[in-house]
Amino acid sequence: MSPELKKLGPRWVVFGILGLVVTVSLLFKRSTEFPGTPVVKGVYDAVEELPEGSPILISSDFDPGSEAELVPMMKAILAHCWRRHLRVIVMSLQSPNAMPLAQGIVEEAARDNGAKEDEDYALMNYKPGNLAAVLAIGQDWASQFPESYKHRKLADIPAMKGITRLGDFKYVLCITATTSVDSWLLGGVTKYGIKLGLGCTAVMATDYYPLLDTKQITGLLGGLAGAAQYESLVKLPGKATDGMPTQSLIHVTIILFIVAGNILHFAGKRRKPEAA
Amino acid sequence: MNLSVLTMLAQEGATPPPSVWQGHTAAVIGLWLAVGFTLAIYTFLYKDNPIFKFAEHVFVGASNGYLLWQAWHQTVKPNLVMPLWHALRAAVHHPAGPPQPNETLWLIVPAVLCLFLFLRFIPKAAWLSRWSFAFYVGASAGNMIPLQVVAYIFKPMDFHLRYGIVAHDADGHFAWLGSFNLLATLVGVIAVLIYFVFSIEHKGPVKAVARTGVIFLMIGFGASFGYTVMARQSLLIGKVQNLIDNARSEATEDAKSNAPPDNPPPNPHHATLWLLVAIIAAVVALEMAKKGREGGEVPQGAAPPQTG
Amino acid sequence: MLHLKRTVPLAIAFLSGILLLIQYFVPHPWSAKFLQYTSDWQVTLAYAALLLGVGSLVQSHVTKARRKAPGWGFSAVALAAFGITVAMGMWWSVHTAWQSRTDASIVTTGSGEGSPLSWVYNSLLFPMGGAMFSILGFFIASAAFRAFRVKSPEATLLLLSAIVVMLGQVPLGAHLPGIPQLSAWLLSVPTTAAKRAIGFGVALGSIATALRVIFGIERAYLGGE
Numbered sequence: 013m014s015p016e017l018k019k020l021g022p023r024w025v026v027f028g029i030l031g032l033v034v035t036v037s038l039l040f041k042r043s044t045e046f047p048g049t050p051v052v053k054g055v056y057d058a059v060e061e062l063p064e065g066s067p068i069l070i071s072s073d074f075d076p077g078s079e080a081e082l083v084p085m086m087k088a089i090l091a092h093c094w095r096r097h098l099r100v101i102v103m104s105l106q107s108p109n110a111m112p113l114a115q116g117i118v119e120e121a122a123r124d125n126g127a128k129e130d131e132d133y134a135l136m137n138y139k140p141g142n143l144a145a146v147l148a149i150g151q152d153w154a155s156q157f158p159e160s161y162k163h164r165k166l167a168d169i170p171a172m173k174g175i176t177r178l179g180d181f182k183y184v185l186c187i188t189a190t191t192s193v194d195s196w197l198l199g200g201v202t203k204y205g206i207k208l209g210l211g212c213t214a215v216m217a218t219d220y221y222p223l224l225d226t227k228q229i230t231g232l233l234g235g236l237a238g239a240a241q242y243e244s245l246v247k248l249p250g251k252a253t254d255g256m257p258t259q260s261l262i263h264v265t266i267i268l269f270i271v272a273g274n275i276l277h278f279a280g281k282r283r284k285p286e287a288a
Numbered sequence: 289m290n291l292s293v294l295t296m297l298a299q300e301g302a303t304p305p306p307s308v309w310q311g312h313t314a315a316v317i318g319l320w321l322a323v324g325f326t327l328a329i330y331t332f333l334y335k336d337n338p339i340f341k342f343a344e345h346v347f348v349g350a351s352n353g354y355l356l357w358q359a360w361h362q363t364v365k366p367n368l369v370m371p372l373w374h375a376l377r378a379a380v381h382h383p384a385g386p387p388q389p390n391e392t393l394w395l396i397v398p399a400v401l402c403l404f405l406f407l408r409f410i411p412k413a414a415w416l417s418r419w420s421f422a423f424y425v426g427a428s429a430g431n432m433i434p435l436q437v438v439a440y441i442f443k444p445m446d447f448h449l450r451y452g453i454v455a456h457d458a459d460g461h462f463a464w465l466g467s468f469n470l471l472a473t474l475v476g477v478i479a480v481l482i483y484f485v486f487s488i489e490h491k492g493p494v495k496a497v498a499r500t501g502v503i504f505l506m507i508g509f510g511a512s513f514g515y516t517v518m519a520r521q522s523l524l525i526g527k528v529q530n531l532i533d534n535a536r537s538e539a540t541e542d543a544k545s546n547a548p549p550d551n552p553p554p555n556p557h558h559a560t561l562w563l564l565v566a567i568i569a570a571v572v573a574l575e576m577a578k579k580g581r582e583g584g585e586v587p588q589g590a591a592p593p594q595t596g
Numbered sequence: 597m598l599h600l601k602r603t604v605p606l607a608i609a610f611l612s613g614i615l616l617l618i619q620y621f622v623p624h625p626w627s628a629k630f631l632q633y634t635s636d637w638q639v640t641l642a643y644a645a646l647l648l649g650v651g652s653l654v655q656s657h658v659t660k661a662r663r664k665a666p667g668w669g670f671s672a673v674a675l676a677a678f679g680i681t682v683a684m685g686m687w688w689s690v691h692t693a694w695q696s697r698t699d700a701s702i703v704t705t706g707s708g709e710g711s712p713l714s715w716v717y718n719s720l721l722f723p724m725g726g727a728m729f730s731i732l733g734f735f736i737a738s739a740a741f742r743a744f745r746v747k748s749p750e751a752t753l754l755l756l757s758a759i760v761v762m763l764g765q766v767p768l769g770a771h772l773p774g775i776p777q778l779s780a781w782l783l784s785v786p787t788t789a790a791k792r793a794i795g796f797g798v799a800l801g802s803i804a805t806a807l808r809v810i811f812g813i814e815r816a817y818l819g820g821e
Contacts, residue, residue, distance in 0.1 A: 023738045027333055030737045034521075034528045044767040049780060076725030080526025081519060108358030108646075109351065109725070112707070112717050120546055137362040140646055143431055144638035151632035155390050156639060158366055163705070198435040202443075214519035214765075218512045221783055222792040225473075226447045228439065234515060236522035237765040255525045260768035262521045267759055269741040277745055307710040318719030325720060329727040333734055341670050347724045349674035350716055352650045353681025357689075357707045363643045367636075398637040402644035409651060418605040418818050424641050425817045426609030427634050429806035430616030436806075440799035444792055469785050476789025477796075484797055501793075506750045508790030510757025511782055517736055517758075518765050524733030527726055 026269060033265050037258040044256050045249065048241040051224060054231020055209040056092070056245045058183055064097045066182040067175055071196065072114035073106035078189035078213050083117055084252035085211045085239035086187050090121040092246045094132055099171045101181070103136035103157070105145055105192040111138045111161055134171040135161035142192060146199030150178040179204050183230075187211040193220060201228055211238060315554040323534050323559045326527065327567045338574055339567065368402070371395055448474050476504040535560035606812040613810035654678060684712040757782055 048056065062068065070089070074082045093100050102118055104110040115135055127133055136157045139145035148156045153176055159165055166172050174180060178199075184206050186196045193210055200206040207230060210220055214235025223229045233242055236259060239252035308314060328343035372395040374384045379393060401420040408417040453474060455466025482494065483501030490498045533540050534556040543553040616634060619627045657671040657678075665671075688711040707713035746752050763769035764779020808814035 023734075023742075026738045026741050027734045030524075030734055031528075034524060035532065038525065038529050038532055046767045047770070049776075051780075051784075076722040077729040078523070079722070079726050080730070081522045108355045108362065109717070109721060111358075111362070112714065113722070123546075123548070137366075138358070139363065139639055140642035141635075141639035142642075143428065143435075144635045144642065147431060147631060148635035148639055151628060151635065152389070154388075155632060155636050156367065158371070158388065158390050161362070162708070163366075198432065198439050202435050202439045214515040214522065215512075217515050218508065218783065218787050219791055221788045222444065222795055224784070225788065226443050228443060235519050235765075236525075237518060240767075251526075255522065255529075256767050258525050259518065259521060260766040262525070263517065263762045263766050264768065266517055266521075266737055266740050267762060269737055270744045270755065270759070273741040273744060274746055309712050309715040310710045314715055318715055321719045322723035326723045326727040329724060330731060332731055341667070342673055343724065345670045345674040346677045346720065347728070348653070349677025349679075350681045350720050351725075352653055353678045353685065354707065354713055354717060354721060355646065356650055356682055357685035357713060359643055359647055361689075361705050361707065363640070364647075368640050394633055397633075398640040401637065401641055405641065405644045405648055406651070408648060409655070415601045418601065419608055420641060420644075421817045422605035422608040423612050424638055424645070425809055426612035427616055427638055429609075429809045430613035430619075431631075431635075433617055433803055433806050434620040436799045436803050440795050444796070469781075472785050473789045473792075476786055477793045480790050480793030481796060484793070502750055503753060504786045504790045504793075506753040507757040507782055507786040508794075510754040511761045511787040513754070513758040514761030514765065517740070517762055520730075520733040520736045523726065523730040527730040530723070530726075 029269075030262070030265060033261055034258060037261045042257055044260075045244050045253060046237065046240040046256055048245040051232050051234075052238055052241040053245065054224070054229075055089075055185070055211070055233055056231070056242065058207060058209055058230040059089070059092050059096060059098070062096060062098055062182050065099065067099045067101060067171070067180065068093055069178070069181040069184045070100060070102045071184065071186045071188070071192065072102055072104045072110055072117070073186060073192040074113070074189035074213075075107050075109040076113055079113065080255075081213050081235045081239065082187055082189060082211065083113075084236070084250050084255075085233055085242060086114075086117050087121045087250060088239060088242045088246055088248060088252070089185060089187070089211065090118060090127075090133075091125050091248050092242075094122075094125040094127045095246070097132075100127075100133040101136060101171065101175070102133065104138040105140075105142055105195060106138070106188070106190050108138050111135070115161065130160075130164065130169045130171055132171065134169045137161050142195040143199050146178070146195045147203065150199060150204045153177050153180075177204075178206060181206060183207050183209065185209045185211065187233075188216070189213045191216075197223065197228060209233075211242075214238075310551060312554060315551075319534065319554055319556055320559050320563065323531065323556070324563045324567070326531065327560070327563050331567060331571055334571060337571060339570055368395060368399060372399055444477075448477070475500065480504050531560045602818065605818060606815070609817075610810055610812060613806070617810070681713065681716055684716065688712055757786075 059068070070086070072086065090100060100118075102114050104114060118133055118135060119129075121127070122129065122133060129135075137160075139149075139156055141148075145156060154166060157166065160169060178184075184196060184200055186193045186208060188210070189212070193212065193216075196206075196208055201208050208228070209231055210223070210229045211233035212220065212235075214237070217232065217234030217238070220229065220232055224232060233239060236252050236255055240256050243250050243253050325343050325346070328339050331337055332340040367390070371388065371391040372393075374388070375391040375393050375395060377384050378387060378391065401423060404416040405420040406417075407413040451470055453467055453471040455463040455470050457463045457466070479497050479501035481501070483490075483498040483505070488494060533543065535558055537557055538555045539553040547553045612634065616631070619631050654675065657674050659665075660671040661668045661675060685707060688707070689705065692705055692708075692711075705711065707717070744755060744758075746755055760775060760779050760782060763772060763775050764782075769775040769779065805814060809817070
């Protein structure tokens, strides 16, 4: 590292600038609408095409570690589903910590959209085993979910009417921060022929672009940007839309960091031979 | 614990009435703990320190304790213990109720396999856990092979063979850009695959193709980096927003509207600011104490960070 | 004894693997039933494995605390947090079970709504889980500043691609001519091609590993002697 970089570029400066940019831009935030791209619209259109009353499965495969990215996404999707009068069933393949988070999101969204528990939505449990869990519910839903998250028998839940296996769902949406999407792809799409949509953290997004042109997924929502685009499509600006101006500013800051780092590096390198 | 309580632990019902843990005091304490532990974790930005380590270990301990109960109530009890118990009772002609499809004596197999798995804690019988692992690993392998072949190999090959390099627009006319994209994708896939074939020497035409593969890889990795930046910063935005909300004296309008009508959110009373001062003071005090222990010697620079 | 310790597990892996592999090609109700049972067992075993992990973690912290190894105090903190959480769950289970004797509408649960574990989740696990990951935001910025160098044509390409995608993924980029389109193209063509080829490799690798497991060549899951 160049001496300039050593002097000016300790991580403290980077951390300080970044912290300041985030804090200040959040204090003076202004929402900016972010129009949906075709990739995001693929999920929106799939939900839009479902007949009223269709069951839709949401696999809420994330825990609080990815909450900031995926909660706004899930809320926008839930609002869209209920606006279309779909029956939403929520489960998780991620971790035991995922379902309490999903419960909070669903109940808050249900209050906002006037959806009723057990009629418009039902919460199931977390299932470990990834592919095995998908294969098991593909054969018999009740073998894995004999009761709901709140310990109610399936027969007592109107939202579960007519659902005996995974194939009974008209659409499955995997909102994930893990590789659970691979299990849905292998077990759900490949084995049982379900229609799959994907909402994932931005870190994972590029890995799943190859599934788009092969139509293995109908669309992809990547991170906060994907969530903001979905909010824009359903015309329900929320936390993702609110976060976009700050996100823009941070991206510019990081680009400037990269440029500054390179300038200091090459300036230091040029000076070294002169000094020698 | 007596047997009647154990039996009751397995009974079903509905949600209990509001408890003290949903009350105002619990919410206030919870809010201050949440802010305090968040800031404690942020002290890692300075360096790995006892305050961060304390928060980290509380997180590890509490999340595992939580996981234990979630595991019992969400799967082990409804999927294994109760159905097996009912199946056994039915087998000895003392059914607990009408038979359910999941109440089968076949559940003895996973019960035994689970038991074997836990024998790993008993050194003399630990080898039996291999049977459980062998079943799990073998079954996963058997399930995965045909599905992987179809999903990750046949399906993309089918796409490229079906569409080739000629694309048409909605009206059925030849689409230049679409065709170029199809060609570029096909070239990219082949070039990257050739780059990863190390059993042939990369020289001559192979070198040129491999170099093309590198170009595609670099663009792909760059895009991944761009997305990764977005992911990490989104999480940071969410957390900083939360800290800002808790630096206010009153709960935000957003929090008030999102809370259930009968359970309003507590006011933070500048929790972030107070706790920030307290945690900075604690870090400084710990550093001074450490320096004191080291005989007043000035350390040669801060300890290197463990990540980043 | 060696047969029980080595041959039997290898036979179990072979039989379960080969039978499930064949099962994929047999569309018979018995075959479907076999898949259902084995998948159910795998899910149950996965939960047991999760609990095994919790047990191992507790065991390692107990050992560290007992031996007073460096940092043992933090192990004691982890054990205390674990013990308190488990006790809270136990208390709530007993409490709700007791209440349900007189009120059938009450659920017997360890971590349901209104439970102390629910409070622990909201006050500790939820905020700390998010905070742990969010600090990476600072480190990735630091890495961008200190390590992202234009040292070669390939590195330049990587950098340009990153910058275009970063700008294309935020509303600001929409105001820069060509950036959204270029970003979308980079993702849908070169990135897709690269990731698809990597996917091929990963799939071939995991299929080879799966075959090695079934035929007993890969034995790492058996552990040591």
